[in-house]
Amino acid sequence: MAVFWVAEALPLAITSLIPIFLLPIFGIMSTMKTAQAFVSGPTMLFIGANVIALAIEKTNLHRRIAFRILLTLGVRPKRLMLGFMLTSWFVSMWMCNTATTSMLLPILESVLRQIEESGDGNNASGMTKHRSENMAEFEEPHKACCADGAKCITFDETRGTCSPPGLKRQQEKDAREPVIVVYVARPDAAEGSDHGSVPVSQGYAKRDPEGFRKLAIGLTLSICYAANVGGVATINGAIPNMIMKGEADSQWQTNLGKNSPVNFTSWAAYGIPIALINLAFLWLWMNSFYLGIRSTFGCFSSEERNTEEDKAVEAYLRREHKKLGPVSVDQILVSMLLLTLVAFWVFREPGFMSGWADLFPTGYMVDATPAVLIGLLLFVIPANFTGSSGKGGTVPTLMDWDTMQRRFPWSVVMLMGGGFTLAKACGVSGLSKWIGTNLSIFDALPRWFMLFVILVLVALLTEVTSNPATCSLLMPIVVPLALCQLQLNPLYLMYPVCFATSFAFMLPAASPPNAIVFCYGRIKTSDMIKAGAIMNVICVAAVVLGTETWGMALFDLATPPWNGTATTCDMGGKSGMGGM
Template sequence: MGLFETLRFRVLPYWKTYILVLLPLILLPLPVIGQGKEARAGYVIIIMALYWMTEALPLAVTSLLPVVLFPLLGIMSTGKVCTAYMKETNMMFIGGLMVALTIEHCNLHKRIALRVLLLVGASPRWLMLGFMLTTMFLSMWISNTATTAMMVPIVEAVVQELFKDGDEEMKRDPNVRMVPDGMSTCSSNNTLEIDLDSSEGVSQNLEAVSIDSIADVGKSCQELTSPTDQRSYSSPTSEYKQTIRTCTLMSIAYASNIGGTGSLIGSSPQLALKGILDELYGSAPGLNFASWMAFNVPGMLINTFLAWIWLQCLFLGFKRTSADANAQAAVVKKLIRTKYEELGPMTFHELATLVLFILCVALWFFRDPQFITGWAEFVPAVEVDDATAVMTIVLLLFIIPAKPKFWNCHTGERNEGPSPALLEWKLVQDRLPWGIVLLLGGGFALSDASKASGLSSWLGDQLAVLSFLPPFAIMLIICIMTAAITEVASNTATANVLLPILAEMAVTIKVNPLFLMLPATVTCSYAFMLPVATPPNAIVFAAGKMNPVDMVKAGLLMNIVCVVVICLLMASFGSFIFGFDEFPDWALPQVKNATMTTLSQFSNCTSP
């Protein structure tokens, strides 16, 4: 057996094992030769960063390493490390996920999606905009993965209706058929089967879908493509149909990634930012639900609109709509209306969930909106944060019945027992992505250890060499670097590693920490180029049997556009909201702490 065969059959299949075992051994000189806690903390952080990037261990399992390594290396006590896994931000995240699960459970998200599609035009361009706006809005509140999985079968059904002719227009023969149970599979008739309720399964994965599992999905879909299916794309009509499908599916992946940045609970990187800021500075930076939305919603809308324009330029062009296209649009609109009517009238379950969801958002938004007195100000002596608001709503979800039967005793009807609540614990137990909670907790543990060991201060001092550059240039470089890393690594892991370093770097070069940390956090969600970059990318890549080159070609410019937009907004609109004109007083204690640490190290080095 030659060297190539040995590498292929005996080495490459076990590459994760080699990384898992050899990486700690290769980096062992760092804590052994290096002096102080900084080197030992850096050893753990480098190992976790590479494990997260390569997924040598599951992401959630890697997040548990601080509980083992930080106490054994003398960096932090076990108790202090464990408290990082259940901070206020984690509780807010869990509460937000429970509200999202209730929305998915009662199919409220599907009703919203179909209703929005009825309001927009039914031509391919306007339908794509409708899909993007719907996906963007839903991704602000529920899992990006669940939103994308729900929209994919609707897209497939609409594309099929667009290309039916004559008497067959109203007879549905789509490539997507409803699956009673299960998430998504590739069927024997060369089509991707995705249940309209598939979000119930994939929402468990959220942002932590395995790279290998994504590759397997794509591979299995491609292997099941028959010669007949290949021939069907040989005609111009079939090629245009595939173009429409690719363009529309790609648009919902982009809208899902961008929409996740619109609210503080839309994606996990912003929760990592909030937790790290709370740990370093408390509530002084003024980052809350209202200020986040005030800054990021305009950027979200701008980037979504630019994505819509760019995908049209790349795939559809700007030809005028023909009479045939108008007739097809009417058929599609009728299909959407039929699917909407199939949902039936709005149930009490949906209505109660909608009311509680609106109340939850209002409690978040008006807790401390800055421009008026928030409701939390009326609670004296203690600080009330967003976790209290969302957990209040969660308790109501577990109390209010989904099908009230209070009046049965008066009507004489037989009472079959109490109604289940709007949200039941079994649903939460089965579908809440507990791994993401551990991922956030592991990131907070890294942040605490970086601060306690002095590593973040040391890294900030080393990065001071960039202080000769204008702050805008530094921010742009950081965002480009973050966008590149998040294409191959979990966005939550990327945020957890970078944000503590950026906090110290900002103090060192005397700029507002939010000026560097906020755009880097948003950029963690700007992953458009690779199927493995985010779960939404992987879902649409497998569903549309896309060419990877098309995704890279479209995603490269989108990465650049989104980074430029967020940087320009930070330098203009962001300064108005957060005040970037001068170094803030709330960061001064950090400067003093960094100075005292440096002086202490200097005195230790010079003492006999």
């Protein structure tokens, strides 16, 4: 199964069905027990969280947030980069990073177009050129949500399809992207139109072509990198997070008979500081690398002047923000439901006081409970109170089944189930114990350095393998490694390894956001490698720092929660899917 995931011989979701027939054939687990792993607490959390993410997209709330942040932070290059980074980072905490990247890229392309055209008095006279056909413009609405087995279809009206290298492979391996339609400019497209051609004027782009090229590359990469970084901040920010939560609950239920300490609150307490550190270093690194150190740290650099490019970009952002109109009723309602869900998660077991879960029997109320409740309410609450009807005379609700049926990442549910089943089988068969106890090479290394080496290897592996598949493969291995070899809490390795599977910065095929920005045509693989290699090291170092400091205090990582020698190491850590 691992070979099929890595080689991508079959779609990831279909590969996830292999345990259903293979485990019973080899006498490892019955079909009934195998199938039970496919629907668990983490699965229901994923469903509930993604329903509200779809509602955010449907109401255009994410675009309103994006324009508001960009206008607030300013339009000068380093502030503009911070604005796109912060927007991508924040939105990806609640929505899939693929949809976040796809939403921001058309906005960025329009901003770059304003910079290209600004200051050119001859632009209206026809001084417009077409960029090479490698450039591709994502047209709204391209409906890029999170589903498996997507194809990035490049619709070239002149020559047929032409997908950038490695993109088809990425879409096959990803677990979160449906169909992305990429439009390449027609030679006969109307000059100055919003679609079909991208003008390269004799404004800033001609005055300083190298400077504009670096600015465009830096801004483009900033969006996908920030989306990858932001996904680790919350438990619902990325699929590997929920896979890790499922394995943690499984281990705690089996060995201690209770849920693991991994919940929304504890995850945020550990993950948000790491994500903030990575965001800060990402901004410093990308600014220094693409805009120059003087521009990044200089208080009175030439960038501070109010140039024509700044005015053009600000005018565009204000114009697009105005097109959204006033805040609508459905946007207000979705915002309130999102805040309510976060409050449910935070105050379920806050730690500093009794939570609302204490009103019910122990273990009955988990993070999936309010997520499914809020998801259900989205199908009940009307989108407006004006009495206007939709199709068939029915009042439209905040979410409808047609939208969910088309946009929901159903294949991810299968992928997660396959990962949980694989983890369970590794425990029952004793494979995870055997692998973990034979990794004695790490005994000779200092603990922090051992963690750093492991995370670097994981980050390199996830550059060529699906992030969820990598997490599913590694979780059953790191549990006995932590308990049997290192005599530590399993979370000491589970959290960092899970985070490292999201640190995919170096290759277009490493993550869906990377593939999308590469498909946009402004960057080359070498650009991504040069900037991404440093980001891999920075992010891994931040995780090591967080684990060795506040992570130790939050989860008591230096102390095994149960006797690893008597259970996981001898019995293989038999697993059963716990609640969530």
